[in-house]
Structure formats: C-alpha cells, structure tokens
Amino acid sequence: MNPETTARLLISCDDKAGIVATVSNFLYHHGANITALDQHSSDPEDGTFLMRLEFQTPHLKTSRSILEQSFAETVARPYNMDWRISYAAERKRTAILVSRQDHALLELLWRWSRGQLPIDVTHVISNHQDTRAAVESFGASFHHVPVTPDNKASAEQEILELLSDNTDLVVLARYMQILSANFVSHYPHKIINIHHSFLPAFIGADPYRRAAERGVKLIGATAHYVTEDLDEGPIIEQDVKRVSHRHEVDELKEFGRDIERNVLARAVRWHAEDRILLHQNRTVVFAEW
C-alpha cells in the first residue's frame, strides 16, 4: 500500500439497486482505480448499504477537491449518502490523553515511532506529570493539565483549546477523568477509549477485582467510541486472555494491561485507516483480518 497514492471512500446509505455501479462508474470516469472494496448490506431488502473502498489516485483526471465536489453532487446527493473520502497521506492529527498508567500510551507511541500507526501525534495531555519524560523521548509534545474537583470545567476548556488546531482523533489511553457531554460533543465518534474489561461485563470501576471475585476464566478489554453514556459507546475492538485461580488481582491487571495496549492499538489503527463505519450504535469494521 503506497500512502502517497491511496485514497479511501466510505459510504453508508439506504440500500438500493445500482449503488456499486454508480460509485464505481464515477470513480472509473474520473481516473480512480479501485484496489480494494468491501461492501455489506445489513439486509437484502430495505437494509443499509455500507461500503469501504480504496482507490489509487495517480491517474486522477481532476483535482481532489473537484473530485469530491462532483461526487457530492452527482452521486452522494441522489442516494442521500453519508460519505467521506480520505487520503492515506493525510494522517489523522491525534491527541492522546492519559493519566498515570503509561502502558497504553507507550504502546501507541512505540508503534507510531516505528511507522506502524499511521497517525500524527500532535499532543499528549495528562493530568499528571509522570509520563512527561517518556513522551518527550519519543519527540511528542507533552502538556500537563491538572484536574481537581474544582477545576474540571476549566481543565476541559484548556484541553479543548490545545486540540483546536485541527484535531481529528482523541485517544483516551487510560485517562481516568470522565469527559463532560459538552467535551464529547466536539468530537462525535472521534474519541476512542480503552476500557479495562470485556464490555458489557464489569461496567464501571475496578473491573479486574470484580472479575477475580466473580471467578471468570477469561479477562478482556474493550476499545470503544466515547459517547455521552459512559461505557456504552460503539465497541470497536475487544480481546480476552485465559486466566485461572493461580492469578491474583494484580496479575489480572498486568495481563489486562497487555490486552489493553493491543486492543487500543488495533482500534486506533483501524480508525486511522478509515476502516470504521457507524450503524445503529454499532461499528462496522472493515478490518483486514
């Protein structure tokens, strides 16, 4: 995959006959060559049409802006589509919020620094100073925004101002503050959280302890988009690991951290590669399994 030449088109709309033909004709006549296409209808009759395709841009016959404008008018409007075109070379500008635990943060920075996570890390913001040195060693910009019971609103305002320079994605990499509905409304389906349980099990606090007490045989973690309803946003990715009576709560937490960092890294990668569509509070992930 050459990021310089690869673009992605994501579409969701009411399903009708002829959409694939219309879209592929449009692209063909504008010189865009489709190299991957994944389409799914939620129901053969009266369902929702969901599609992700990748196309190559070297032989485009128009500018990108003309292409998009033309697509909007001649294809998207008639079918009443939700759609977006993105270009692999335009990496999502990403802010990472973190508290004290650094495992998820470091995994993201590590993969990012190795070219495995196609994002630009614009800010790392924490309510603690603990991770500053590690963040800066990766060449990322660290901001300390302390949060107290009294300054919650102003702290959020300070974060929003930091993000105001065109932030495309906010990742909560174990950020232990609950964001207000107002904050969330600025980034609809653009905030990814890692929750330290296999949702919907163990919603809320201290899930590993509760998992140990319940005696589950698998523990897990869940990456999801943040919505107003805590722990209820659309799930992007989950994974689990087998545990046994030999593992105390601290070990479950340690295992859990390994799951968390991998699950979050996958979720961020899929978002960054425009592999995720929303459908009825659920994600459709066009993952490359």
Next chain:
Amino acid sequence: MNPETTARLLISCDDKAGIVATVSNFLYHHGANITALDQHSSDPEDGTFLMRLEFQTPHLKTSRSILEQSFAETVARPYNMDWRISYAAERKRTAILVSRQDHALLELLWRWSRGQLPIDVTHVISNHQDTRAAVESFGASFHHVPVTPDNKASAEQEILELLSDNTDLVVLARYMQILSANFVSHYPHKIINIHHSFLPAFIGADPYRRAAERGVKLIGATAHYVTEDLDEGPIIEQDVKRVSHRHEVDELKEFGRDIERNVLARAVRWHAEDRILLHQNRTVVFAEW
C-alpha cells in the same frame, strides 16, 4: 492414565505448614504412589490450601475403605479438611436434562460413546420428545417429563425420583426450565449448566440477540454450577469466538452453539475427572492445559 489403578484425592482446608508432608507420608505408608500433584495456596499467610493429587492403587496395603477411614481420622480431622477420594474406574453416574436444542446433548453423547467423557450416562430427561430417537441411538435411556406452568413441582418431583438411583452429576444441556431451590439443594455443586453468553455479560434471556444489538466483537458461553441464584453460580469454563458485523443473530446463535458444546464438554470432563474444587463461590480447576 490407567483408570483401573488411578485414584484422586482432593483437599481444601486452612493452610498450615506440613500438610503436603502429612498427606504424602500417609499415602506413601499405605502403598499409594503419587503420579500427579497440583497444589495451590490462595495466600502465603493464612490462605486456603487447595490440592488435587492422583495416586496409583496397585500396591495399596489396605482396602480402599480402610484407607479412607484411616485418612479421615489421622489426616483430615486434625487439619479440618474438606476432602474426597475418588477412583477413576467409578465413573460419575450422570443425568442429562435437555429441552429442544440438541447440540450440547449430542456433543456429550458423542464424546461419551467414543470413550472421551469418563461418565456413565444413566438418564437423559427432556420436557420434549424431540431428542428421543437420537438419545436412544446412542443406547442411552430417554425419559419424557413434560413441564407446564401448572405441573412444575410435580415434574421436578418426577425427575428427582428418576435421579434417586445414585446420581452423581446432573448436566443441563440447554434445559430451558428454571430449577427450584429445592431441586438444586439435592445436588449442591453437582448440577452443571451451560449458559449461552460470556457471563456476567448478558445475564438472562436471549443473550445472542442482545450481543448483536450491543455490537460486541466476541461472543461466548459459560459452563457453571447451578446455585439458587440464577446465572450466578461458580463459573467452571468459558470460551469466546470472534464475530463481526457480517453475522446476523442467527449466525451468532449457530457459532454460539459450537462454543456451548465444547465449553460444556470440557466442564463435564473436568468434573468427571475430579479436577474442580470450590473456593469462595469460585472454582479452582486443576485443568490439564
């Protein structure tokens, strides 16, 4: 493993120094050779001592009953042990209860008929006739005990009478009737149920539909001991399978059935091989992973 010569000893008690020495001395002096031993203390100080061991009986210097009596008096009483000795050749007499869905039942009968499940299937009891032919083709005894809103108590009584011939284990292989507290009290930690979700997620009815609606990325099943509290008994085994937006509820159910039958088969096997101890509403499974 030779079932004719293999016995198992399971112990749980308050942890103290010297238990392993005392038990292994006892066995040695009675001519019992330990061939596998798995011991775990829930805490190095003031924890619970949990142990499973296998020993070989060919060179026993006493009868089994004398061995057990002597163990009770000289070892178990001083340490205030919960303990049991079982012999691999004495297979657990097992009744299977089932409603209409036969996948879990058939998996058990199949493994049983192939010698992979060391139990004796004494009864298959159903509130429907659907599985009679399949059950009888395995040479197992089928009983139809219809259940209606009006005869629930008498139906349970009828089942209890069927089981009164020394039943060691009751397996609910998708039995869709809720057993009364009275019934459960006859078989404490001797009733295994397969629940069609990854507990504690989706407790209650129609879990696969609710899993689809929540958009989880893994579905699962849980085998657990039945207690008075529905879906709250000690978990024996769980497993999951990855699913995606491409799978409709019916497919989740189909995948779920595959998980259910394997999870239940493992749980029954571990119970049959005396691999399970109870500790604070949790199972300690000395599994042979």
Next chain:
Amino acid sequence: MNPETTARLLISCDDKAGIVATVSNFLYHHGANITALDQHSSDPEDGTFLMRLEFQTPHLKTSRSILEQSFAETVARPYNMDWRISYAAERKRTAILVSRQDHALLELLWRWSRGQLPIDVTHVISNHQDTRAAVESFGASFHHVPVTPDNKASAEQEILELLSDNTDLVVLARYMQILSANFVSHYPHKIINIHHSFLPAFIGADPYRRAAERGVKLIGATAHYVTEDLDEGPIIEQDVKRVSHRHEVDELKEFGRDIERNVLARAVRWHAEDRILLHQNRTVVFAEW
C-alpha cells in the same frame, strides 16, 4: 441470507481500471442487486484482480442462462476473466471418503443434517465397513469400496464411477489412501483433505507422535485442496490448540481430532459457499470472519 434468491459471482483476472464498474453496471442493468462484495487486488500495479460478490436474483430481467451467456461475452471475454456464477439453492453435490476414523465424517454429517452445511451429501465411500451404520442413520448413502495393495487402480475406478453422477466436491474426511494423479485430475481443486498437522510442519505420517517428540506447544490441523503433490496443495484453513507436557500422544490425537473436525467443516462450508479463489497455489478465502 435467502438461498432461493442469492447468487454468487467469483472473478479473477489481470487487474485493470474499470472492472468493478463494468461488472456492477452489467449486474445493475440485468436487475441483479449486489448485497455483498469483497474485492482485492494482489498489487496496485499489474496485480491480479480477485472478487467475490453476492447478488439477489428476484428482479432479474433475463433467465439465468442468458445472464451467464451475456456476462461471458460482454464482460468476461474482454477482460480475459476466470469466473463463475453459482446459485445458493444449487447445493454442491458432495462425496465424502473416509477410512476408519469417523470424527471428521460425523461432524460433517451432523452439521449437514442440521442445515449448517449447504451441501448435498450424495455418497459416503469407505474402504472399511466401520462407519456404515452411523452414515445410514443420517440417511446418507454408504458404499464400501475395499482397497488392497493389489486393487488400488480398480478401487479408484469404482469410486470414480460412483462419483460420475455430477459430483461437485470430494471431501477426504480422514481417508487413509493416497489418491493417484489420475484420480486427482478428474477433480481439480475440488478435493478437500484434512491433514492432521499444522502444515508445513510434520508433513507425512504420524504427525502427532512427531509433534510430541519435538515438544511443540501448539498442535494443529490443516484443510487443503488435494493436488498431485502430497500435502502440498493450497491451504484452505488451519487451526491450533495449546498443549503441554501433561499430554501424551493419545491425548494429542484426541485434541487433534477436535481441531480436524472443525477445520474441515469450515473449509467445506467455505467451498460450498463459493468463498474460495485460487491464486498462485494459494487460496484467497473471502471468509465471513
């Protein structure tokens, strides 16, 4: 998925701009509504175009034969496509060959009898009588074709004659005879074998014993198309299970059988649903993970 109305189109050809547009236009203008499409190019420049799509036939404007003829002339020929259209209602006529071990056979018959395997089982053929009763209890037709060192060619001939009634798929469900190149040539990429190791490890005989001796920590099984080169045909599906020093060879075999039956069932299902394309001695599986 309604099998009465669902058709599938599979295409592989040299990649060029416009193929998706051409194909989807063709379908649209013939009244075929695309409900799932999965397309992959092996390389953005000069690669191979690989595509599977599902379309619905209720509103087709021509007969199926006209549709296919027209597609052949106006679409497939100009692009020099390898292609096929199949209809979900026309189940693949499938023969299963088996020797003494019945686990893979029974899993297939079980899933088939439950409607989970969209094939027609036309013949079960064995060089032993052991599985006759089980096969016939599923209502399938059993044929005993003994094989000795002396009659190998005539036995194969007898099998070929049995299959001559339009067999679409031959499944070797632990058939312990090596098929001749002549036999294989009658069913190119239409014979699926289950091999009892994680290929290419442990090619050849007695893989579980060799796995135990090598001390591997995972054992596996592989479903593959049969070609002239033993154990070298395109791999369709594989899976593994964790094992440990506690497991003797017999237990590895038992675990292996569980993997084998599931891996084979998935491979047969994917073939039956026309999810598999060949590309350079490898399979492209448009699986619905």
Next chain:
Amino acid sequence: MNPETTARLLISCDDKAGIVATVSNFLYHHGANITALDQHSSDPEDGTFLMRLEFQTPHLKTSRSILEQSFAETVARPYNMDWRISYAAERKRTAILVSRQDHALLELLWRWSRGQLPIDVTHVISNHQDTRAAVESFGASFHHVPVTPDNKASAEQEILELLSDNTDLVVLARYMQILSANFVSHYPHKIINIHHSFLPAFIGADPYRRAAERGVKLIGATAHYVTEDLDEGPIIEQDVKRVSHRHEVDELKEFGRDIERNVLARAVRWHAEDRILLHQNRTVVFAEW
C-alpha cells in the same frame, strides 16, 4: 508472591514411590512452608518424576546453604536427583544479544523496567550501534561488538568475556549471528532464542516470505533453548496469529514481530521464575496459565 521470602525447588529423577513424601518431610522439618507444588510423572511405571515447588523461607530453621547441603546429602543423593533451589530475590543476571531489529529487545527492556520481568539486565550486546540510545535510555549497559566474516571467533570471545561476570541467562532477541558450538557449550540450556516461525515449519532463513508463499493461514514464532543444532533446541513457548491473503510479506513480518516479542517475553519470564525443566530434549513448563 513476596520475592523476599519465596524459594523454588526443581527436581527431576527416576520416579519411585515416596519422593513427594521425602521432599515435603524434609522441607517441613527445616521450617520451609510449601505454597505451590506442581508434580508430574512422565509415566505411572518407570517414568521420570518432575516437580516444581515454591516454599516460603521466613521460618527456615537453618541457613540456606545448610538447607541446600543437607538436601543434597539426605534427599537428592539417594534418589539420584537433578535438582536446584533458587530464591526469587536472586534475579537471574541476564545478557541480551541483538542485531538491528529492536522490537524483541525493547519489549524485554520495557517489561523489565516496569518490574514485570524478574531479571537483572547486566549487558545488552549488539553487532550494530542502532539500539544504543534506546538501551541506554532504560539505564542498561550497551556494548558494541561488531561481527565480520573475519572476526567471528574473536567477537564471540569478546562477548564471552563480557558475560564472564556471572551471567545466568543469555537472550538472543533477534541476534542474527549463529553462535558457535563452543559458545553454546558455556551456557547449556541458558541461551534462549526467538525464532520467527512456528517451528518446525519454516526452519532457516526468511520464514515469513516462505509462509506467504506457502499460503499458511496462521503465522507464528517460537522461543527455544539454543543447542548445537540450529533451530532444533527444546521449544519453550510458541504462539500464532491468523493471517489472510490481504496481508503482504511486510505485514506478516510486522504481525510476526508482535508475536515474537510476546512469546520471547513469556519464555524469559518462565526461565527467570524457574518454571522450566528439561526432559528428553523437550521442556516441561510449569506455567501459571
């Protein structure tokens, strides 16, 4: 688990009746309290007795050296045991050898720096300078020992001298030089290598490319002890990940790196915790799954 008070005893010897009793008596009478015990006989008759136990030392009635000397004379000698006692507080002094690829190295250093890997990293030695800064940022000592076709022997000598300060374990974290038999003989079963394939598949060079060409559906990695026979030493741990036709060789390598770092980290952890015994060129891993 309190490392200050925890010791481990590992034993392998010909199996005989009474070993557990003898060992546990010995420990009891010396004030050592057993808190975990895992014992396995390779065969009920004439097999090998293999055992790992953990005991607590706060109430020891002798010094450690007296305890060990006494055990050697009164227990180990009569049974002709291979045995060792280790103390959790005495971390294995570990050297890591690496070439250019840093993923396995960094995972080890990361876990080590977080207290998740109970080793002391005494040296990181590389034939390249690439990883120096990263290594030193963890506070570990970096040594550059260049290797050319001409200086192989003297480079190995230089490494051996660096290791001569009581090195307990050598980890090859993607060290691309083949060690000589002489070098290996200094550290028998004390050198752990990570091999980038699911051994014994794809022994030798460039395994991911060969995996892609063979079209396997799972790729893997293997941690093993290094012996004179390249890629043939006892396997400690393996894992796999599902891949598909969508993944090019570079992606397989990227996925592989994730498997490699986790598999190696587990193997090193198990070695560090004295969980591994050797038995007939195979490992017995008393893992805490």
